[in-house]
Every structure is written in C-alpha cells, then in structure tokens.
Amino acid sequence: MKAVTANLLADGRVVYLGVGDGFVERLRDAARFEDAAAKDALARTLARGAEIAGAYLIDVAEDGAPAGREAWKESIRNAGPTVRPDLGKQAAPDGGATSVGER
Amino acid sequence: MYRYDEFDAAIVRDRVAQFKGQVARRLSGELTEDQFKPLRLMNGLYLQLHAYMLRVAIPYGVLSSRQLRRLARIARTYDKGYGHITTRQNIQFNWPSLVDAPKILDELAEVEMHAIQTSGNCIRNVTTDQYAGAAADEIEDPRVWCEVIRQWSTFHPEFSFLPRKFKIAVTAAATDRAAVRVHDIGLRLHERDGEAGFEVLVGGGLGRTPHIGAVVRDFLPKEHLLSYLEAILRVYNLEGRRDNKYKARIKILVNALGVEAFREKVEAEWATLRRDAVDLPPEEVDRINAYFAPPAFEALAAEDLADEDGDVARFAEANAAFRAWRDANTAAHKAPGYRIVNVSLKDPDIPPGDITDAQMEVVADLAERFSFDEARATHEQNLVLPHVRLRDLPDVWRALDAAGLATPNIEKASDIIACPGLDYCSLANARSIPLAQRIGSDLAAHGDEQDIGDLKIKISGCINACGHHHVGHIGILGVDKKGEEFYQILLGGSASDDASLAAIQGRALSADETVAAVRRLIDLYKERRAAPEERFLDAFRRLGDAPFKEAIYGVH
Numbered sequence: 265m266k267a268v269t270a271n272l273l274a275d276g277r278v279v280y281l282g283v284g285d286g287f288v289e290r291l292r293d294a295a296r297f298e299d300a301a302a303k304d305a306l307a308r309t310l311a312r313g314a315e316i317a318g319a320y321l322i323d324v325a326e327d328g329a330p331a332g333r334e335a336w337k338e339s340i341r342n343a344g345p346t347v348r349p350d351l352g353k354q355a356a357p358d359g360g361a362t363s364v365g366e367r
Numbered sequence: 368m369y370r371y372d373e374f375d376a377a378i379v380r381d382r383v384a385q386f387k388g389q390v391a392r393r394l395s396g397e398l399t400e401d402q403f404k405p406l407r408l409m410n411g412l413y414l415q416l417h418a419y420m421l422r423v424a425i426p427y428g429v430l431s432s433r434q435l436r437r438l439a440r441i442a443r444t445y446d447k448g449y450g451h452i453t454t455r456q457n458i459q460f461n462w463p464s465l466v467d468a469p470k471i472l473d474e475l476a477e478v479e480m481h482a483i484q485t486s487g488n489c490i491r492n493v494t495t496d497q498y499a500g501a502a503a504d505e506i507e508d509p510r511v512w513c514e515v516i517r518q519w520s521t522f523h524p525e526f527s528f529l530p531r532k533f534k535i536a537v538t539a540a541a542t543d544r545a546a547v548r549v550h551d552i553g554l555r556l557h558e559r560d561g562e563a564g565f566e567v568l569v570g571g572g573l574g575r576t577p578h579i580g581a582v583v584r585d586f587l588p589k590e591h592l593l594s595y596l597e598a599i600l601r602v603y604n605l606e607g608r609r610d611n612k613y614k615a616r617i618k619i620l621v622n623a624l625g626v627e628a629f630r631e632k633v634e635a636e637w638a639t640l641r642r643d644a645v646d647l648p649p650e651e652v653d654r655i656n657a658y659f660a661p662p663a664f665e666a667l668a669a670e671d672l673a674d675e676d677g678d679v680a681r682f683a684e685a686n687a688a689f690r691a692w693r694d695a696n697t698a699a700h701k702a703p704g705y706r707i708v709n710v711s712l713k714d715p716d717i718p719p720g721d722i723t724d725a726q727m728e729v730v731a732d733l734a735e736r737f738s739f740d741e742a743r744a745t746h747e748q749n750l751v752l753p754h755v756r757l758r759d760l761p762d763v764w765r766a767l768d769a770a771g772l773a774t775p776n777i778e779k780a781s782d783i784i785a786c787p788g789l790d791y792c793s794l795a796n797a798r799s800i801p802l803a804q805r806i807g808s809d810l811a812a813h814g815d816e817q818d819i820g821d822l823k824i825k826i827s828g829c830i831n832a833c834g835h836h837h838v839g840h841i842g843i844l845g846v847d848k849k850g851e852e853f854y855q856i857l858l859g860g861s862a863s864d865d866a867s868l869a870a871i872q873g874r875a876l877s878a879d880e881t882v883a884a885v886r887r888l889i890d891l892y893k894e895r896r897a898a899p900e901e902r903f904l905d906a907f908r909r910l911g912d913a914p915f916k917e918a919i920y921g922v923h
C-alpha cells in the first residue's frame with residue numbers, strides 16, 4: 265500500500281495526506297491507498313503547490329508503518345533524527361510519531 | 368579581518384531584498400516550486416529530510432565574536448538552538464522555516480554575512496588553513512588570496528552557471544591543513560628563489576569519482592592568480608560536460624583530456640586573456656593585505672614565552688586534564704608566547720560539528736577576551752581561537768571545559784569528520800553520526816586515544832562523500848543493502864601533503880561489525896607499529912593491506 269507524503273511550504277514540516285485530503289502530522293494517521301488510487305492522490309497533492317514544497321509516494325504496510333526499501337529512511341523522516349530524540353515529531357509531548365529508536 | 372566595503376554591503380542587501388520578494392511570491396502561489404527551487408538554492412536554502420536547511424557562508428572560516436553571537440541568536444530564535452559546522456568551513460541550520468529565511472538573511476547581512484554561493488553550480492566558499500595568520504609554518508597569510516578570490520568569484524557573471532559546483536582551497540603553510548589536493552583547484556603558496564608563488568593543482572575531488580589534483584603549474588607569480596584562475600574556469604566552462612551531472616566536475620575533464628592537454632588549453636587561454644583587465648593592481652592587493660595585518664601581539668616577558676617554566680607549566684604539572692588538552696588541542700603560533708587553540712566539537716555524545724547557541728556565545732566571549740576577537744571554523748568541523756597568549760591557556764581551558772568544548776582529541780581518532788547522513792540528509796544510504804559517536808565512545812572506553820595518536824577517521828552516508836571517506840586513514844562509507852544500513856571500510860587515504868585515496872577493503876559490514884572492526888584495526892596497529900611515533904597511516908603503508916584486511920574480516 266502507499267501513502268502520500270509532503271513538506272509544507274511555509275516551514276518545511278513533513279506531513280502526510282490524511283483521509284479527506286487534509287494533511288496529518290503522523291504517518292500512522294495517513295490515508296492508505298492501493299496503487300492506482302495512490303497515483304490520483306499524489307496528483308491531487310501535487311496540485312496544491314501553494315501549500316507544499318514537494319510530495320511523493322511511500323510504501324506502507326497494512327498497519328501504516330513504513331515498508332519497502334525506503335522504510336528506514338521514512339521512519340526517520342517521520343520521527344526525527346535518531347541522534348536527537350529531543351527534535352522532530354518524536355519530541356512532541358504525546359510522543360508525536362513513534363520514535364524509531366535504535367536499530 | 369576583512370571588513371565589507373560599501374560595495375559588498377550593497378550587493379548583500381540587494382540580494383536579501385530580492386529573495387524576500389521571491390519568497391513572498393512563492394508563498395502567495397505566484398511562483399511554482401519548480402520556478403522557486405533554483406532561487407532558494409542560490410540563497411543556500413535546501414529542503415532536507417525533515418525540514419529546510421540553510422547553509423551560511425563563513426568566508427574562509429573566519430568569524431568575529433559579533434558574527435558568532437549573531438549565529439547563536441539565529442540558532443536560538445529561528446532554529447532549534449544549534450548549528451552544524453561543515454567541511455567547507457560553513458555553518459548549517461537544520462530547521463529554519465521558509466517564512467523566516469528572509470529575516471535570517473537580514474540578520475546575517477547586519478553582521479556582513481550571507482548564504483550566497485553556498486549552493487548551485489558556482490564557485491563555492493573558498494577554504495583555507497584554519498591556522499592562517501597564526502601558523503608557525505606559513506610563509507604568508509593565505510586569507511589575503513582567499514579574499515581576492517572571494518571578491519572575484521562573487522556573482523562572477525561568466526561563472527555563475529558552471530557545469531557543476533566548484534571548490535577552491537588555498538594553503539600557504541609547510542603542512543597542508545586545507546586539503547588542497549582534493550579540491551577542484553588547490554593553491555599552495557610556496558617560495559622559489561626568495562619569491563612566493565602558487566603551485567596550482569587542478570582536478571582533485573571526492574564524490575563518486577575521487578581524484579588527487581594534478582599540478583597544472585608549479586609556480587605561478589602571485590600577481591597573476593586571478594587571470595590564471597579565469598583561464599582554468601573558462602576552459603572548464605566551455606569543455607566540461609553538461610550532459611551528465613556525474614561526469615560534470617572538472618576532475619572528469621582533466622582526466623579525459625590528460626593533464627598535459629588540459630594544461631596546454633589553460634596556458635593557451637591564459638596567453639590570450641587580457642591579464643591586466645583581470646589581475647588586481649598591486650595597490651588593491653595591498654589594500655586587502657592591510658585588512659589581514661597581524662594583530663598587535665604583545666612583546667611578552669620571558670616567563671610568558673616558554674612552556675617549560677612559569678605559572679602555566681606549574682598548572683599543567685598539577686592538572687592532568689589541562690595537560691592532555693594543551694598537548695592535543697593547542698598548536699604552535701608564529702608569535703612568541705602565543706598558542707593556537709582548537710575548540711573541539713567532537714565530544715562523542717554530540718553529533719560531530721554540532722554546536723549549541725550557548726556554546727557559540729562561550730567561544731565568542733573567549734575570542735573577544737583572549738584571541739583578538741577572532742575565531743575560525745575548520746574543515747574538520749571544529750572551531751579555532753587563533754591567537755591565545757600562553758599564560759591565558761588555563762582560563763581558556765576552564766571556560767571551554769565547562770562548556771563541553773575541551774575534549775582533548777584534535778587530529779586524534781575521535782576527531783571524526785562525519786556527514787549528516789541519514790539522520791538529516793535525504794540522499795543518504797545510512798547514518799553517519801551514530802557510527803562516529805559509537806567509535807568515539809569505544810575510544811573513550813579504551814582510553815587509548817592519546818597513545819594511538821594521529822588517526823583520521825572519516826564517514827560518509829553515501830557515495831557523494833561529504834564526509835571525505837576517501838581521504839580517511841580509515842574511511843567508512845554507508846551503503847544500502849535491501850533497505851538496511853551497511854558500511855564499507857576503506858584504508859590508506861590522506862588529504863594532506865601525502866595525499867592518497869583510500870581503497871575499499873571488502874564486503875560491507877553492519878554498524879556493530881564496523882565498530883568492532885575499527886577497534887581490531889587499532890589494536891593491530893598498536894601491536895605492529897614500528898615505534899610509538901609511527902602513525903596508523905604509515906604503518907598501513909609499510910605493512911600493506913593484508914594484515915589490516917585480516918583484522919577487519921578475520922582469516923578465510
């Protein structure tokens with residue numbers, strides 16, 4: 265399955281396309297698409313050029329975790345630098361995205 | 368130190384105003400990202416793995432306390448309280464917003480700083496010896512020529528869209544601390560028959576296709592520097608490949624033509640150039656020279672001149688931590704009674720090259736009080752206080768130590784160059800920083816770093832080689848194996864006078880295996896070195912790679 269990820273234009277923050285086409289902060293809350301629908305979702309996102317600095321598709325598992333070759337990179341992108349657990353979404357009071365921790 | 372003249376100030380102000388307008392038009396939707404991206408890159412603003420990243424130029428690594436304090440303020444106000452010193456002696460902020468970028472550039476312009484030409488296919492920040500103007504072994508201050516090149520290359524209309532980025536380094540010392548042999552152009556100022564001139568090396572570089580630069584001219588009279596650079600750049604601009612970005616650097620052109628043919632083209636171009644229109648008149652060189660006049664070093668009393676007696680020696684006698692720091696982190700100064708102080712940004716608990724806003728302010732205070740208001744950023748991702756009186760060393764050490772900036776490891780094994788890697792960089796295959804930290808912790812646990820001596824470990828998270836792994840005595844390259852992080856070990860590289868490229872030793876290892884293999888390499892070296900003074904690199908060159916390979920992989 266796929267999810268759409270983007271960087272918000274104004275602050276560069278990593279976001280994901282949510283159900284209903286709003287942007288959500290956490291990958292686990294992202295909408296998941298089958299391949300054909302994913303292409304449409306990406307096209308819809310890229311059309312929002314005034315809101316984002318770029319967007320692309322990532323592979324996700326059924327449970328929403330990053331999958332495939334880029335899984336590790338996308339885990340770090342979703343959480344924050346592994347060497348600075350105080351930064352990125354992993355630093356949010358509610359844990360934000362789940363910390364990717366050590367591997 | 369060089370001060371901006373009105374012309375410098377005006378071009379920076381104009382550029383900030385221009386970028387402010389471009390950002391506003393992008394935010395309003397008037398510009399698309401495709402239209403805007405080249406504009407933001409021209410102002411040093413990248414989009415990285417987590418956020419935007421702003422790369423700020425520090426011309427040839429020289430900073431005043433005022434500038435350092437301003438960088439601290441930017442880190443605190445617009446970023447997340449820290450900055451990262453790069454291998455081009457620049458500083459990067461990892462979390463700025465696009466909305467704030469023009470304000471940051473405004474703040475930088477107020478202290479004569481900017482982010483121009485920190486990205487794109489232009490001539491990038493010229494780097495030099497971090498000990499320039501202070502080194503006991505230099506023939507003259509190379510920053511004068513760096514400044515000459517900076518003024519010539521800034522917004523040079525002919526060289527703003529080169530086939531690829533272009534990096535120049537200058538050294539004027541007996542020991543090359545600026546890695547001139549692995550730059551697109553390396554300039555080594557040396558003397559012949561009592562006159563100083565440049566040895567000009569071209570086509571060095573790391574990345575996918577590493578090369579050691581070739582000598583294109585062994586002695587260029589100083590006054591012709593700019594016209595000769597112009598001739599080289601012109602040949603490159605016309606003949607460098609633009610069809611394939613991986614083959615676009617000047618090293619590929621030099622290699623394809625052969626150094627003889629390349630030299631002939633450059634000399635032919637130079638012969639037809641109107642040199643008088645390009646080379647600076649001597650009065651202008653004198654004017655720039657005056658900015659770099661040595662500070663007013665004190666004529667110190669005998670007690671302050673020698674290391675062997677006096678208060679500092681007594682303090683060192685009683686304080687092992689100070690002694691270790693003084694021995695590892697300070698270097699000989701050309702003025703009697705002074706030392707060069709290195710500020711280590713390589714505490715193994717901290718990402719290499721990272722410095723907090725508070726630490727920047729500590730260094731700024733020390734620069735102001737003890738080093739004629741000057742600090743330097745080094746290409747090995749540390750800072751330097753270039754002119755410290757010997758008798759002030761204990762005070763400087765206490766302040767640095769209290770701020771976590773006195774790890775005694777300069778040019779030692781844990782003084783690791785590491786690129787941002789997968790923790791920050793979207794191009795990465797693997798993380799670099801945690802590996803550097805683990806190797807640093809292993810060295811601390813073994814407590815043998817001083818005994819190991821000069822050992823350069825360099826780590827890159829991908830083949831782009833921002834961590835200079837090709838020129839590490841031990842180089843480590845992150846690779847991706849089916850989505851997992853692995854590391855290749857390379858041995859035998861050097862970026863100094865004995866420049867050489869490290870060779871891959873065999874299959875890639877996991878992070879755990881890599882840390883253990885580095886330890887086995889160190890143990891092998893300690894066991895087999897001819898004498899305690901024999902460096903790791905020299906032992907490797909003498910013994911050949913077989914025993915080292917065996918130490919990495921075991922016997923098969």
Ligand code: SF4
Nearest residue numbers: 786792795828829833
């Ligand atoms: S070497 Fe690769 S991973 Fe490291 S900073 Fe450069 S591009 Fe990124």
